[in-house]
Amino acid sequence: MKKYIKYILSLLLLTVVLNSCEVDRTEAIFEEAPSDRIQKNIEELRTLLLSQSQGFSGVYFPNNSVVGGVNFHMNFTEDLRVKITSDFKSNTELTDTRYDVVTGTTAAELVFTSGSRHITDLIQDGAQGFNTFYGGNSFQYVGEENGVITFKEVRSDGVFVISPSGFTDFETESVASADITYTNREVFTEVDCETASVYDNLVLAVDNAGQSTNYILNYDSTNFFFDAGTTDEEGVSSRQGLGVAFTLIDGEQAILISPALEVGGNSFENFILDSESDKVQYVASVNGATATISQTSLSAPTGEDIMDLPGSIYVYDVADGTNPLLSPCFRDLVIEQINTNLDNRFGAGTLKFSFYYLFLNLEGGCSNLAIFLEDANGGLYRANYCIVANIESNTVFFDYLGPYSGSNDAFFEENLQPLMDFFSGPQGLLYTNEGSFSASINSYLNASGSFTSLDTPSLRSYGYFFP
Amino acid sequence: MKNIKNIILVNLVLGFLLLGSCSESSDTIKESQIDTSTPILSDLDIWLRSNFVAPYNIEISYLWGASDTDIARFLYPINENGVERWSETIRNAWIEPYNQLGGHDFIANITPRQLVYSGGFNYNPNSPTITLGVAEAGTRITFFNLDFLDYSNEENIRQPLRTLHHEYAHILNQKIPFSDDYGLITPGDYTAQWFNVSDQEALDLGFITPYASSQPGEDFVEIVANMLTNSKEGFDAIVSTASPTGQAYIRQKQEIVVAYFQENFAIDLYELQELTYQALLDSLD
Incomplete structure (x- = not known):
């Protein structure tokens, strides 16, 4: 019996002693109390x-x-x-x-x-x-x-x-x-709308030991953002977004992109303005590989998407915001010109362009171009115009026939003429499917598309379809 | 027995040795680990302490970070250049009138303890609305879009003062609830979709504003807020644009509101209206 009491006493005492050390073992990981460490961090x-x-x-x-x-x-x-x-x-x-x-x-x-x-x-x-x-x-x-x-x-x-x-x-x-x-x-963003073309694209070209990779950059000047798209040797396309900052690096004009672009094991982040080039270009050099951002002329699309329209009602709405596919020249020479016309006639801010619907008819009849104007109280005014489509060699030509119906049509016709002129240029329009609709304010699952004027290639309208 | 004594002795010696080895890592508290140093006070901070903290026990919070507010919303603090003038405005158009009629310490006794100043708008996600102000647990009122105040425009200043009177009426209601009879005047027309109700529709249904149609509690404080930011004539003019039925409903509600102030706080709401509206006018450029 005494033997058992000895063992029990020994075990109890050892347990008490060892347990008393447990908390201290945890504390020993840090030299300072948490509040001291944070205070030190703040002071630092x-x-x-x-x-x-x-x-x-x-x-x-x-x-x-x-x-x-x-x-x-x-x-x-x-x-x-x-x-x-x-x-x-x-x-x-x-x-x-x-x-x-x-x-x-x-x-x-x-x-x-x-x-x-x-x-x-x-x-x-x-x-x-x-x-x-x-x-x-x-x-x-x-x-x-x-x-x-x-x-x-x-x-x-x-x-x-x-x-x-x-x-x-x-x-x-x-x-x-x-x-x-x-x-x-x-x-x-400074573009001469008379001479520019939406097919003059910003391109980021990577030359890595003779192996080249090109990214087409759509630049969103509102958000300082590149939407970079590329196609690999097997024809697989991919896209990625790159934040852009125009900055100075060691006093030199530069572009900083984030996240860095990873190509062939190299990471390109800082692009310095090449002051010796006869055109504006920014160059990044890493481990002998170079990446260059510059304006480059690209070939126009074939236009064959016009035969594969995803819907029959095409919509452009200012309220959806911007997308690089909506060209700045279209905004300036078409939409803003309409607003200027309205201001001149009715007084500043009385009426402004809001959106247009194009009810497409490719069978030879009128396509109704319905233009909606908004007054200062949010009231909408609609005017309709007839444009007749004709497709030749994947180019769509619209003939403008005049007001379609309703009293507003003739009343506003002269003010809204820039949009009719955009659609009815003698050299026609190239149409391209652009995937789901995406813009700076609103994005929808609806299919989108763009129309580019071949008369003035700096003009491109981007919108979405209702089926 | 001798053996047991030996074992206890050996264990005690061992225990002291082990405990001694632990003592080095224990944390002794020598001084406070909380930063109790005096904060750096600007002239504005000192002015606020003298004019709000000391007399009314109200803290004006105008310096804050994202983690002090709803982080899901893109909010930011007021530009400090606008703090003093807005603070003077609310003192003159809210604190002093209530104190004048309700007693010297009326606001000090029933008050939000903290007023938070936000410079930008508080946009509500998934809703075409903005929140003008928030009252939390009767202790804190947050004002939004204060960077956009235009003291040359009566309506522009009326809006945040309406928010203040609205939120303060909530605090009074939290101290002394109003009669349930109030909610029985237009019981079927309260709607969670109040933002789809136009001003005229609200008036015709017996609500002073569309937001008043959201629930009886908001309805009550909207009457208070609109009375205290308009002259009597101005308020009557708003009511007169309602349908006859709507006018009758609003007048019934107004009677309950006026009685609530008289019976519970001995304040004549019409007299208070004169003081607060005059202060609003005086705050303008």
Whole structure:
């Protein structure tokens, strides 16, 4: 009996002693308490932000799956104020607002706590209705390496990378830099509609040890975004989105894309303007391979899709937003010209173009081009016009016969003539199926298509079909 | 017995040794791990402390990050240049009138503890509407789109003040509920699809606004909000555009609202209306 009592006593004592160590074994993993580690993280970021008397410069990609990047210049001071400029909009004047470094969910966060428009314009452009660039005002501190500080925006997975500005006078040089990069961004959007063609495409050409890969780039100037499409040797097509930032790298004009383009084991990200070229082109060189972004003339499509229309009612609606397939010249020379005509006749903003339906008839009768105008109170006015289709060599020709029905038709005819002229050009239109409809505001499963004028190849309308 | 004593002794010695080895990694608390340092205060912060925190026990929250709000919505804080003027406006058009009629500490006793200022719009997902303000648990009111205030435009300033009076009436209702009889005046016309109801349709059905037709609680506070942001003549003019039936319903509701304020808070709502509307006019450029 005594023997058993000895064993039981021994085991009980050992269990008590060993259990008392359990908590400490877990604690030994970290040298500091969690709150101390977070506080240290906060102090580290505060010190970094205040370490540069001339501030930081960097590019913020709020959401590189749908939009591009914006250049920022920021100078932080100890009284928790920050001067900021950016090139998101043409007004690059510095703002002077508040910031803070606070405890985030897992790390220190840099928060722009009062509303600098350079930050808030990316979050929500309220003046333009609900229109976000997916930005935020709270940024998790990821880390610092060689002076480069990386942040992550929680909501949209945005990436913000800043480094010392290198300026000698932040106040003037930051604004000047933002003005330069803002202007550089226009290089892909300034188009001479008289001479341009929608078949002059931006192309990203990769030359990797003699092996070439070409990506056709549709550039969305509203969202600074490339829709890059390519076809491999086996004829398989693929597409990917690339956020774009026009920036300066070591003082040279450059394009930064995000995510980086991976081709043949090389990663292309920074494209520098080739100042010796006689045309605008940006070049990235990695491990002997080069990738070049430039305007290149491509052959026009065959137009045979006109024989395979996915529906009979074709719609273009301004309210759906933009798509690279809707050419800027179509917006300027057709839609905006109609709005100008209406303003001149009825007063500014009284009526504006809203949408058109084209009820297609390829059997020789009238196709009804129904144009809808909207007044300042949202009231709609419809006018109908007859255009007769004739298809030859995969090109569709429309003859304009005049008003179709209703009293509005003749009343508005002169004002709406640019759209009738677009459809009835003597050299005809090339039609192309474009897959499901996608635009910056609305996207639908409906099949879409584009009509390109062969008289003025800079004009291309993009819309969707009802069956 | 001697053996047992030896075993206990050996174990105790062993235990002390092991416990001693554990003691190095234990965490001793030497000072607070919470940051208790005094925050950096701007002139604006000091002004807000003097004019809202001290007299009314109300915090004005105008500096905040995404994680302080609904992260699913693209919201952002007000531009600090607009903070002082909007704060003065609500003090003059809300706090002072209530205090004047309800007693010196009326607002301090029944008040939201925090007012949050948001610069941008609060768009509702999957709905063609925006949220103008939010009152949470009677302690916090959030205002939206304050960066777009235009003090030269009466209607533009009326809107956020209407939001304030609307949300504050909710807080009063949380303290003292209104009579269930109110919901029986137009019981069949409340609808979750209120945003499909036009202004005129709402009036004809006996609601002062389309949002009032969403539920009795909103209906009640919409009467309050619209009375306190219009003159008596202005409110009567709105009601007069309703159908005869609609006018009768709205007047019945108005009577209950006026009685609610008189009986529960000894406030003459018409007198309050004069003060709040005059303050609205005085806030304009």
